[in-house]
Amino acid sequence: MTLQNLQGALFKLYLNTGYRLAHRLSPDSFIDHLGLDEESADIVRKLSPQEVDDFATALRGKQLLSVSYSLPTTFKWLQEHHPALTREFQEISVPSRSDDSFVLAKRFVAFLRESRDFYDSIPKALPDVAQLELMLMMARKDQALRVGQGSADPAPSGAFSLNSLCWTPARTSAGSFSVDALGILLRKRSMTDSGAPSWVVVSPAPSGVRPTILKISAPAYAVLDAMKEPITVRQLLSRCQARGIEISEDALITLLAKLESSQVVCSYHTEATDAC
Numbered sequence: 316m317t318l319q320n321l322q323g324a325l326f327k328l329y330l331n332t333g334y335r336l337a338h339r340l341s342p343d344s345f346i347d348h349l350g351l352d353e354e355s356a357d358i359v360r361k362l363s364p365q366e367v368d369d370f371a372t373a374l375r376g377k378q379l380l381s382v383s384y385s386l387p388t389t390f391k392w393l394q395e396h397h398p399a400l401t402r403e404f405q406e407i408s409v410p411s412r413s414d415d416s417f418v419l420a421k422r423f424v425a426f427l428r429e430s431r432d433f434y435d436s437i438p439k440a441l442p443d444v445a446q447l448e449l450m451l452m453m454a455r456k457d458q459a460l461r462v463g464q465g466s467a468d469p470a471p472s473g474a475f476s477l478n479s480l481c482w483t484p485a486r487t488s489a490g491s492f493s494v495d496a497l498g499i500l501l502r503k504r505s506m507t508d509s510g511a512p513s514w515v516v517v518s519p520a521p522s523g524v525r526p527t528i529l530k531i532s533a534p535a536y537a538v539l540d541a542m543k544e545p546i547t548v549r550q551l552l553s554r555c556q557a558r559g560i561e562i563s564e565d566a567l568i569t570l571l572a573k574l575e576s577s578q579v580v581c582s583y584h585t586e587a588t589d590a591c
Contacts, residue, residue, distance in 0.1 A: 321355040328359070329371045339364045375405045378419055385420035385452050388500055389427070389445040397437060400430060417452060424449050440509035443492040444499050450488045450517040454526035457486045458519035473584030475568045475575075477549040480583040482542050487518040487579050489531075489539045497530055518579045527577050534562050535570055542580070 327334045327349070338345045338359070346356040379401060383390040393401050404426050414422075427442040473479070483489075490496070495503075495510030504510050514536035518527045531539075537560045542551055548568065555562055562570070574580040 320349075320351060321358065324349045324351055324355065324359060328362075328367055329374055335364075335367055335371065338362070338367060375408075378408065378414075379405055381416045381419050382423045385416050386423065386445050386448045389441060389448055392441065392444075392506055397434070400427075400434070400437070403430075417449075417456065420449050420452060438506045438509065440494040440496065440499055440506045443490075443494050443496040444506070446490055447492070447496040447500055447515060447517075450490055450515075451526055451528070453488060454486070454517045454519050458526060473582075475548060475571050475582070476585065477547065477552070477564070478585050479548050479571075480545050481548060481551065481571055481575075482545040482581050483539050483579075484518075484581050487516060487539075489514065489516040489536055491533075491536055497528065516574075516579055518577070520578075527579060529574075529577060529579065534560055535574075538562065538567065538570060539574075539580070545583075 328338055328345075329335075334345070337348070342360045342362075346359055349359075351359060382401075382404075390401070404423060408422060408426070424442065424445045427437070427445050431437050431439065431442055475481075492513050492515065495513045497513060497515050498504040498510055499506060512533075514531045514533055516527075516529045516531055516536075516539060520527045537558065538551070538555060541554050541558065541560070546554070548571065552562075552564055552567055555567070571580065571582070575582050
């Protein structure tokens with residue numbers, strides 16, 4: 316018996332409704348299709364449909380539990396106001412052995428955005444709050460990894476000039492929201508009293524356990540979007556002007572210095588060390 320082949324067959328059986336139906340209708344045909352050896356085939360053949368369904372239900376329950384830990388505010392609101400939607404996600408979502416908690420949470424956020432088009436009872440703020448929670452989750456995961464590796468960013472060094480290089484690192488995420496998602500997450504607003512559009516940037520903190528969270532302006536969000544790859548401040552200013560972003564040279568340098576001090580962006584200054 317090859318343990319890997321048996322595990323693969325069981326996961327296909329537990330995670331895929333089509334495979335469960337095939338096993339229920341004809342266990343022998345299902346086994347032949349997977350090409351299992353006799354010992355593995357005997358184990359799969361003896362599984363009752365009820366055992367398979369029970370284990371599949373348990374796996375989906377673990378999947379939903381993972382989402383509740385990843386997106387606590389979003390999940391709590393759904394449990395209190397629209398629990399049927401979480402059950403619907405369980406039914407249509409096909410788990411995978413390779414799915415980690417971030418993949419599951421990301422899939423759930425996409426599901427919420429699609430569901431918003433069909434359920435008037437879902438406030439427009441809910442998918443935005445879920446997206447912000449996903450950004451925070453990603454920052455915490457990156458931060459834990461960096462702490463585990465003993466890596467730390469050096470303090471910013473040097474002053475910005477038009478020749479300085481700057482860029483938004485992969486660890487930084489910025490979100491544009493139709494509501495005050497951060498205010499809702501901080502319980503300053505409710506899902507139905509959602510406030511005005513907002514822009515938020517999240518990045519692993521230089522120290523401590525909480526990620527850096529900055530509420531920024533629309534122009535600042537556009538600037539971050541314009542510097543996903545290393546670019547000089549001079550080129551960035553030209554790019555901003557070409558995109559219709561109204562920001563002066565002094566305002567741009569001030570913004571970059573603030574973002575650099577929070578280690579939201581990376582920079583390299585002439586005759587100075589890399590600040591990332």
